Amino acid sequence: MTTQHALPTAGRRLLSEPTVPILLLAGVVQVARRSVADIVLFLGMAVVVVWDARRRIDPGEVRPRWRVPTGLPLLLLATGFALAVAIPSRSSPWLDVSLAMPGALALVAVLSTPAGPPPGPSGTDVDRSRGWLAWPLLALCLAVLELGAFLSQASPTTPNPDHPTVSTTVEPLLDGRPVRAVVLFVWFLTGAWLARAVREESR
Amino acid sequence: MTWHAATVATYVVIGCAALLLELLGRLGVGTLVPLGAVVRRGLRHRSTQLGLLFAWWWLGWHFLSDR
Numbered sequence A: 001m002t003t004q005h006a007l008p009t010a011g012r013r014l015l016s017e018p019t020v021p022i023l024l025l026a027g028v029v030q031v032a033r034r035s036v037a038d039i040v041l042f043l044g045m046a047v048v049v050v051w052d053a054r055r056r057i058d059p060g061e062v063r064p065r066w067r068v069p070t071g072l073p074l075l076l077l078a079t080g081f082a083l084a085v086a087i088p089s090r091s092s093p094w095l096d097v098s099l100a101m102p103g104a105l106a107l108v109a110v111l112s113t114p115a116g117p118p119p120g121p122s123g124t125d126v127d128r129s130r131g132w133l134a135w136p137l138l139a140l141c142l143a144v145l146e147l148g149a150f151l152s153q154a155s156p157t158t159p160n161p162d163h164p165t166v167s168t169t170v171e172p173l174l175d176g177r178p179v180r181a182v183v184l185f186v187w188f189l190t191g192a193w194l195a196r197a198v199r200e201e202s203r
Numbered sequence B: 001m002t003w004h005a006a007t008v009a010t011y012v013v014i015g016c017a018a019l020l021l022e023l024l025g026r027l028g029v030g031t032l033v034p035l036g037a038v039v040r041r042g043l044r045h046r047s048t049q050l051g052l053l054f055a056w057w058w059l060g061w062h063f064l065s066d067r
Helices: A003-016 A019-033 A036-054 A071-086 A093-111 A131-151 A166-174 A177-202 B003-027 B035-042 B046-064
Strands: none
Touching: A003 A036, A019 A036, A019 A131, A019 B046, A036 A093, A036 B046, A071 A093, A071 A177, A093 A177, A093 B046, A131 A166, A131 B003, A131 B035, A166 A177, A166 B003, A166 B046, A177 B035, A177 B046, B003 B035, B035 B046
């Protein structure tokens, strides 16, 4: 498939999928939050998704050349990561660098593996039922509540004590290193699961 | 009950609802499905792959870093 033929198809497909609109909407919220780093991240990711859709090449030519550890090696890796990254304070640049590394690795790995053709209809349990809608509905409830809490703030950087956002609520808990280590452990394993699932979809 | 407590309670209710949905989905109650199955279905789309990877990473960074 050539890039020229892929352009209109990629554009139509992206408009029919929720990822880019959600990234753009979240980017607008970050503008309201006046968080420069988040504005760059969300809008930058939207650009990456569009760029990736336009560079589509023959998926038969490339197989994933990366693997995600499983079992005991993964648990040891996640434990080491959690313990090491829980040590520095939450305002340390070392923490930002440590958190950026797994994300950057995952992004490079996925982008290095061209996606297959757009999925057609399938007959999985998820496709057959409407029960899956409960998950996005729940996420929407949380998003509306979070947005309401944010809009009730006197300024984008001043939390409203009556209506705290999720991050304002959990931040005191994350100041403790043991809790932070557990959250880092779960976060790392979640990322590994996600990367492995992406790899399986790409084969 | 204060507004603060009510807001936090609502977050807790949403968290409990997610746990309940996951449990019912795993037990195969009605048409409910576990979160993992929904995510895997979404991962068939390339843009969702990138979007979910970004969401995972950003949530970790947003909550764990104090910047």
